[in-house]
Amino acid sequence: MASDKYPSVYVVDSHADWPHPPPKLRQRQCRMGVAQTLLFMLVSVALCGMIIEACLIYHLYQLDTAPSASFSKHTGGEDDTSPTKKPSYEIPPSKPVAHLTDGQDVIHEEKIMAWSMNADPLLYEMDYKDRKLIIQKEGYYYVYSKVFFTDNGVFHHSVNMHTEKYAGGRITLLQSRKYSLKSSKIRSNSYLGGVFHLYKNDAVYVEVSNTTKIDRHKSFENIFGAYMI
Numbered sequence: 001m002a003s004d005k006y007p008s009v010y011v012v013d014s015h016a017d018w019p020h021p022p023p024k025l026r027q028r029q030c031r032m033g034v035a036q037t038l039l040f041m042l043v044s045v046a047l048c049g050m051i052i053e054a055c056l057i058y059h060l061y062q063l064d065t066a067p068s069a070s071f072s073k074h075t076g077g078e079d080d081t082s083p084t085k086k087p088s089y090e091i092p093p094s095k096p097v098a099h100l101t102d103g104q105d106v107i108h109e110e111k112i113m114a115w116s117m118n119a120d121p122l123l124y125e126m127d128y129k130d131r132k133l134i135i136q137k138e139g140y141y142y143v144y145s146k147v148f149f150t151d152n153g154v155f156h157h158s159v160n161m162h163t164e165k166y167a168g169g170r171i172t173l174l175q176s177r178k179y180s181l182k183s184s185k186i187r188s189n190s191y192l193g194g195v196f197h198l199y200k201n202d203a204v205y206v207e208v209s210n211t212t213k214i215d216r217h218k219s220f221e222n223i224f225g226a227y228m229i
């Protein structure tokens, strides 16, 4: 056998210790490991930063595009704004003002229209109670209302008032009446507006001949408001 003639092949090998790397090489490998770890950490930090930045940009974009007067956006979720929360005005109105719209929280009476407290109502120095605007400060007010309705048969639209000065019944401030064919499928709008001297605790409200005829698609299509002049 070859191993008998040459007792040990390793003896003649001058590089007997080659499988073990020299201490210098080992040191370099170790240093490269540290560098790799450091590089990995730096890349990770950079990636994390980019992800956080992307999240912030997305959040800002959401804030920017969120406000809209769409019916479903404002009234779809009940979680976004509590109806009892009073809005704070950066620049408060100089005089009493109210602008009310339709919304999904609105439940009309058979004839008296209700108004949304979820769809960002403008309500300053006036109260909204039981489908009526309650005057707090005496003065002259421009009162207006617009409704969108199915125009078949008879339709009345009026702005009425209850006042402590005249006990008993309502006072009609404004009215429009429309008579059409029962078979017609037309939709129409009715707008009313005028100036009235109103007293504290006067209650102003919108009445129609039948609230089932009111077309309800967008919050801004049915409105009711008043402001002191």
Ligand SMILES: *[C@@H]1O[C@H](CO)[C@@H](O)[C@H](O)[C@H]1NC(C)=O
Binding pocket: 110, 209, 210, 211, 212
């Ligand atoms: C309003 O319209 C609905 C549906 O057409 C009808 O059932 C109801 O009697 C009407 N109410 C009045 C006060 O006319």
